Amino acid sequence: MTDDPLQDLVLDGNAVAGSLVDAFGEEMTATPGECASCGNVAPLAGLVAYTRGPGIVLRCPACTAVMIRIARTRQGIFVDVQGARGVAMPPAALRPIA
Amino acid sequence: MADRFVTRGFVGKRQDAGSAADRVPPGQHLVSDFPVLSAGPTPRTDLRKWSFRIEGLVKEPAQWTWDEFQALPAQEFLKDISCVTKWTKLDTHWRGVSADVLLEHVELDPRARFVVAFSDGGYTTNLPIPDLINGQAFVAYAYEGKPLAPEHGGPARLVVPHLYFWKSAKWVRGLRFLADDRPGFWESLGYNNHGDPWKEERYSGD
Numbered sequence A: 001m002t003d004d005p006l007q008d009l010v011l012d013g014n015a016v017a018g019s020l021v022d023a024f025g026e027e028m029t030a031t032p033g034e035c036a037s038c039g040n041v042a043p044l045a046g047l048v049a050y051t052r053g054p055g056i057v058l059r060c061p062a063c064t065a066v067m068i069r070i071a072r073t074r075q076g077i078f079v080d081v082q083g084a085r086g087v088a089m090p091p092a093a094l095r096p097i098a
Numbered sequence B: 001m002a003d004r005f006v007t008r009g010f011v012g013k014r015q016d017a018g019s020a021a022d023r024v025p026p027g028q029h030l031v032s033d034f035p036v037l038s039a040g041p042t043p044r045t046d047l048r049k050w051s052f053r054i055e056g057l058v059k060e061p062a063q064w065t066w067d068e069f070q071a072l073p074a075q076e077f078l079k080d081i082s083c084v085t086k087w088t089k090l091d092t093h094w095r096g097v098s099a100d101v102l103l104e105h106v107e108l109d110p111r112a113r114f115v116v117a118f119s120d121g122g123y124t125t126n127l128p129i130p131d132l133i134n135g136q137a138f139v140a141y142a143y144e145g146k147p148l149a150p151e152h153g154g155p156a157r158l159v160v161p162h163l164y165f166w167k168s169a170k171w172v173r174g175l176r177f178l179a180d181d182r183p184g185f186w187e188s189l190g191y192n193n194h195g196d197p198w199k200e201e202r203y204s205g206d
């Protein structure tokens, strides 16, 4: 990744802490999440965040697979956690997307 | 399109300025740089391993190596592009191969109605076939006279300039034809399935 000219666009999960609160209803950066692709476990603060796009994409720091996606639309916040296993979701997050 | 708003004697720079404003879709602002948007790490595909494939509901799939793709009839395209993050860039200059040329190499199954563009890194985006054909989409490998840079989707990206730019899949590796629509990376997360900037089709339900 060191030769990646986009590296300066890449953040970690702390940078999107506010969006995680919006999406899940509470502070999530310390919550561990397991990558559904490779099994790596990391707190959400340790995920790799891509924020320069239509929505936020959080990727596994070990294998780069998509773990969480968040998009803010006119209808509300869409959250996809299909790439993350074992994230202890707060009750507020247990609702259908959109 | 702009002509309706310009009187017959209205020439030169003022007409140009008026036309430029008329080329910016609602809710968008003009930029002169080329913002880089990305949902993941930039893939670095060895051109010797690169291929472009047309598959799915076709009689026989078609596939080209990089060299074979370069040998296809290419065209220059001068297009305005609009990103759903609200920037519009006028007169972007591309070189690439029209989707119409690519489709000459396959026989579509009559059931095919939709296409999914798929990319290195796993990105996908979906289009109805009528938005892909008749000169509306191309696979670009050069931008402003230079090989398309990786951060802008090189070695090759789909360009569908009449739709929001997330439809113009970076690092594209092929087109898959389907009978049923299959929402892509952003379309499955609340973004509009079609994405016409002139109708402000940003989000699902717009």
Ligand SMILES: [Zn+2]
Binding pocket: A035, A036, A037, A038, A039, A040, A060, A061, A062, A063, A064, A065
């Ligand atoms: Zn992983």
